[in-house]
Amino acid sequence: MSAGTFTPRPGAAPVSRMILAQTALETRMLLRNGEQLLLTVIIPALLLVLFSAVDIIDVGTGKSVDFLAPGILALAVMSTAFTGQAIATGFDRRYGVLKRLGASPLPRWALMAAKTLSVLVTEVLQIALLTVIAFALGWSPHGNPLSAVLLVLLGTAAFSGLGLLMAGTLRAEATLAAANLVFLLLLVGGGVIVPLDKFPGAVQSVLGLLPVSALSDGLREVLQHGAALPWGDAAILAVWAVLGLGAAARWFRWE
Numbered sequence: 001m002s003a004g005t006f007t008p009r010p011g012a013a014p015v016s017r018m019i020l021a022q023t024a025l026e027t028r029m030l031l032r033n034g035e036q037l038l039l040t041v042i043i044p045a046l047l048l049v050l051f052s053a054v055d056i057i058d059v060g061t062g063k064s065v066d067f068l069a070p071g072i073l074a075l076a077v078m079s080t081a082f083t084g085q086a087i088a089t090g091f092d093r094r095y096g097v098l099k100r101l102g103a104s105p106l107p108r109w110a111l112m113a114a115k116t117l118s119v120l121v122t123e124v125l126q127i128a129l130l131t132v133i134a135f136a137l138g139w140s141p142h143g144n145p146l147s148a149v150l151l152v153l154l155g156t157a158a159f160s161g162l163g164l165l166m167a168g169t170l171r172a173e174a175t176l177a178a179a180n181l182v183f184l185l186l187l188v189g190g191g192v193i194v195p196l197d198k199f200p201g202a203v204q205s206v207l208g209l210l211p212v213s214a215l216s217d218g219l220r221e222v223l224q225h226g227a228a229l230p231w232g233d234a235a236i237l238a239v240w241a242v243l244g245l246g247a248a249a250r251w252f253r254w255e
Helices: 015-032 034-053 064-094 097-102 108-136 145-169 172-189 201-207 211-223 231-251
Strands: none
Touching: 015 034, 015 064, 015 108, 034 064, 034 108, 064 097, 064 108, 064 145, 064 172, 064 211, 108 145, 145 172, 145 211, 145 231, 211 231
16 A cells, blocks of 8 residues: 555546536526426426417417417526526525635636526426427427527527526515516516517517517427528527626626
């Protein structure tokens, strides 16, 4: 046995390993949170089943589920990347979790990367579940799946930036109230369930610039109508992503 067999080797783990460990922790915490599961999984699934099975809103020609499924997928992305992340990060900031983690060997950028990866993992689970439900309801998607994936990634970036901006600038209680209020308002006015053409013309123009409207319409163009990548909707999401992430990086407060 050599003298150095049991010699301690202090030091931080590789950044990649720290990010993966933090991602796994963030994901487990999210999946154990009943309130977050209600927001990110149960509500979108119930809305998909209810409005597909009951003819409440006129969605035009074709099956209701073909119109609703893309919008519900957009809602799921928003609920996780924006609402859920804003609330969780806001309370992490309030209780000093972010401050303590910021003083650990895990770099701050790596912590944000881990939170983003946790959002993506959760979205994969959400989309898989909602897709199974939609197929059971008779959904017949079309188009290039890669275009849909790109739109989801752009939407995730846009909503993550806005969620982090809110969590890093407002008090936790204000973030909780504001994030849930925005979720409800965009659920009604973001083209998720109610088609935008049901609103007055001037209102349509404004609502069409919202990230959830761009993501809903973009996914609908691809998955319902079989279109190629809708560049207009993708551009709107890209602008929101740049503005949101840039503002979050500039004004996010760790304490």
